[in-house]
Amino acid sequence: MQIDKNTLQKYDVAGPRYTSYPTAPQWTHDVNADAYISALKAFGLNDKTLSLYIHIPFCEQLCYFCACNKVIRARDEKVGDEFLRYLFKELEMVASHLQKRKLIRQLHWGGGTPTYLSEAQIEKLFTRIQSLFDIDPKEEIAIEIDPRTVTQNKLKTLRHLGFNRISMGVQDFDEKVQDDINRIQPFEQVSQVHQWCRELGFDSVNYDLIYGLPYQTKDTFKKTVDLVIRLHPDRIALYSFAYVPWLSKPQNKFNLNAIALQDEKLDIFIQSRENLLKHGYQAIAMDHFALTTDAMAQAFNEGKLHRNFMGYTLKPADEFIGVGPSAIGFIEKTYVQNVKVLPEYYEIISQGHLPVERGKRLTQDDQLRQWVINHLMCQFQIDKQLFFDSFGYEFEDYFLEEGKHIHDCIEDGLITETSRYILVTDLGKIFIRNVCMGFDHYLRQKNGHQRFSRTI
Numbered sequence: 001m002q003i004d005k006n007t008l009q010k011y012d013v014a015g016p017r018y019t020s021y022p023t024a025p026q027w028t029h030d031v032n033a034d035a036y037i038s039a040l041k042a043f044g045l046n047d048k049t050l051s052l053y054i055h056i057p058f059c060e061q062l063c064y065f066c067a068c069n070k071v072i073r074a075r076d077e078k079v080g081d082e083f084l085r086y087l088f089k090e091l092e093m094v095a096s097h098l099q100k101r102k103l104i105r106q107l108h109w110g111g112g113t114p115t116y117l118s119e120a121q122i123e124k125l126f127t128r129i130q131s132l133f134d135i136d137p138k139e140e141i142a143i144e145i146d147p148r149t150v151t152q153n154k155l156k157t158l159r160h161l162g163f164n165r166i167s168m169g170v171q172d173f174d175e176k177v178q179d180d181i182n183r184i185q186p187f188e189q190v191s192q193v194h195q196w197c198r199e200l201g202f203d204s205v206n207y208d209l210i211y212g213l214p215y216q217t218k219d220t221f222k223k224t225v226d227l228v229i230r231l232h233p234d235r236i237a238l239y240s241f242a243y244v245p246w247l248s249k250p251q252n253k254f255n256l257n258a259i260a261l262q263d264e265k266l267d268i269f270i271q272s273r274e275n276l277l278k279h280g281y282q283a284i285a286m287d288h289f290a291l292t293t294d295a296m297a298q299a300f301n302e303g304k305l306h307r308n309f310m311g312y313t314l315k316p317a318d319e320f321i322g323v324g325p326s327a328i329g330f331i332e333k334t335y336v337q338n339v340k341v342l343p344e345y346y347e348i349i350s351q352g353h354l355p356v357e358r359g360k361r362l363t364q365d366d367q368l369r370q371w372v373i374n375h376l377m378c379q380f381q382i383d384k385q386l387f388f389d390s391f392g393y394e395f396e397d398y399f400l401e402e403g404k405h406i407h408d409c410i411e412d413g414l415i416t417e418t419s420r421y422i423l424v425t426d427l428g429k430i431f432i433r434n435v436c437m438g439f440d441h442y443l444r445q446k447n448g449h450q451r452f453s454r455t456i
Contacts, residue, residue, distance in 0.1 A: 007412060007427075011434045012262045012456040016443070017242075018377055018436050019309045020328075020335060021370040022360055026442050027335060031359025037097050039332040044098035048318035050133065051106035053310065054125070055324030056083070057342060058116040060149060063183045065171070065213060065241060067248035069326035069340050070112045075149075080121045083342075086349045088128050090323050093354055095132040104135045105317040108310055109143040115150045119157040126161045137162050139316050140295075144168070147193040148185050155193075159200040166197050167206040173224040176215045180254070187227050194231050204234040204294060211272060212241035212265045214258040225272045229279045235296055236281065236289045237311060238272060240265070242453035262456050266430070285378055286432050288312050305378040312378070325355070333367065335360045365441060367391075368398065373436045380424035380432070405438030 016023045057071045058079060073079050095101075107129070117125065129135065142165035143158060158166075172178060173187050197205045207228055211221060228236065243259065245251040260268060273283065281289040282297045285305060290297040299305045299314045306313050308320060309328045322329040326340040336359040339345050348355040362370065368391055375382050384395040391398075399406075406422070409415045414428035414435055428435055437443055 007431075008263055008266060008456065010412070011431045012454055013434070014452045014454055015433050015437050016440070016452050018373055018433065019307060019311070020330070021373045021440070022335075022362070022366055022442055023440075024337070027337065027358045027360040029358050031334060031336060031356070031361060033354040033356045035334065035359065035361070036331075036336045036354055036356050039334050039336070040094060040097035041099065042332050043319055044100050044102075049105045049316070050102045051313075051317035051320045052104050052108070052129070052133065053320065053322040053324075053327055053329070054087070054107075054109045054114070054129075055111060055322060055327040055338075056109060056114040056117065057112040057325050058083070059111070059113045059146070060116065061182065062250060063171075063181055064250040064253050065181045065183075065210065065248075067242060067244050067251070068112065071342050073116075075116065077118055077121075080117045082346075084117075084121060084125060084128075086346050087125070087324060089349050090355065091128060091132055093349075093352075094321060094323060102133055104129075104133045105139040106313070107135060107139075107141045110310065111144060113146045113149065114143050115145045115154055119154055122154070122157055123161065135162070140165055140314060142167060145193070147190045148183075150193060152196050155196050155200055159202060164203040165206065166202050166204070167208065168193065170207045170224075170228065171210045172213055172216060172221065173227050174216070174220045177213050177220065180214045180258070182250075191231060194233070206235040206237065207231075207233045208237045208239060209272075210239050210241050211268045212243075212260055214254045216260060216268060218264070218268050218271055221268050222271060222275065225275050229275070232291075234291050234294045235284075236276065238269065238276075238287050238289065240269070240287070240453070240456065244453050262454075266456050269430075283429070285312055285380070286429065300378075303379050307374060307377050333362045335362075368393070369439050369441060372399075372439050376422075376424065376436050376439075377432060380429060382422040384420050384422070399439070402438055409435055409438070 057069055058073050059070045060073070060075055062072050135141065141163045143163050144167045147168050168190070170185070170190055171181065171183060178184050194205060209224065209228065243251060276289045277283060280291060282292055284290050284296055284300045288296065288311070295314055296305070296312065304314065308330065319332070320330045322338065325338055325342050325345040328335065328337045337357055338355045339348065339357040345355050371387070371390065372382060382395070387393070387395045406415070406417065409428065410417060413425055414431055415425060416423050424432060424435065
């Protein structure tokens with residue numbers, strides 16, 4: 001795919017990744033613990049099912065590229081024990097406000113590094129969740145692992161408990177890149193963990209890769225992708241490096257001259273995309289790839305893919321609850337996020353309160369725009385008739401102000417339009433965040449308080 005440099009310069013701007021709409025900068029303290037409790041109680045009165053996310057913030061070592069909420073601690077059983085005491089209290093408070101046992105149809109442990117916890121602590125946490133909720137063993141039970149620190153016995157414990165999907169950070173196999181981002185992780189180490197996962201029978205093994213890291217080139221990253229293809233994971237998330245030093249101070253360590261320019265970075269992505277497609281992977285929405293036998297590919301092909309703070313997901317459940325520091329939920333049309341700082345998280349829970357920091361209740365306009373952005377991000381199309389059936393508005397009438405943006409996207413070859421559909425082109429899939437930005441009411445306000453990574 002050849003991309004004109006003028007198009008690249010036009011669309012390489014700062015913009016949201018749209019893991020939510022409205023995006024996090026629009027959330028306020030108006031959504032507090034009381035508002036969350038009201039949403040939980042309302043959820044408890046219906047038969048909707050649950051997706052539960054557990055955020056375990058600990059890592060043994062700092063990766064300089066990472067902007068996730070994490071706490072660096074040397075491995076210590078006492079650290080995990082203390083954390084679990086407070087996490088259990090939050091889980092119990094959430095369950096008590098629901099006032100009934102809910103069915104979990106998707107369970108995901110993220111971080112940080114969830115496998116920082118010992119085998120005994122992992123079993124203890126899983127058992128506590130089982131005591132409060134009903135976990136459907138046939139649905140997705142996933143965990144993020146660090147191949148540098150996970151053991152074969154720990155993987156056996158996870159599989160015995162019922163975990164069926166493993167996600168591991170790989171990022172890049174090049175030694176120079178690994179040294180610069182402070183994540184030394186040889187291919188042989190990842191290969192061994194991958195082999196253990198296959199032997200234990202996990203349904204899906206997934207890799208995260210990042211393009212645009214310091215000292216990456218087309219040639220070096222092609223070697224990484226070739227090695228990944230050799231291991232044949234079920235899914236690959238190919239993320240663009242988010243250079244956000246105002247959020248992640250360690251990124252200030254990077255040599256800016258070593259980070260690929262916009263056109264080279266895009267070349268790295270396109271080359272990697274073509275390589276994966278050539279070797280049996282299907283492109284899934286913006287930045288995911290999956291074997292055609294994988295459930296994510298099937299969900300994408302059936303129009304059932306969803307997007308949230310874990311990236312692209314199958315979304316088998318109706319509502320989404322997050323527990324742990326910085327965890328995010330979306331319940332009864334309300335986003336809720338916990339406090340991020342661990343001591344503050346502990347202090348609030350010790351006082352018997354839910355550790356809510358902020359959130360956003362969706363207005364009707366928010367819901368309509370969320371629907372449009374989700375459909376663009378996940379299905380690469382908008383069905384205008386389905387929009388009318390869902391909300392009772394003609395698409396062209398409601399988005400009259402967005403008419404120029406739609407026209408410009410058509411002129412630039414990002415989308416095509418028929419009487420019923422807006423369809424994203426192959427070029428538009430590369431710039432899908434930019435297409436979505438035109439439907440973002442809050443982004444148009446330009447209030448000066450929003451900072452995002454660049455779209456390329």
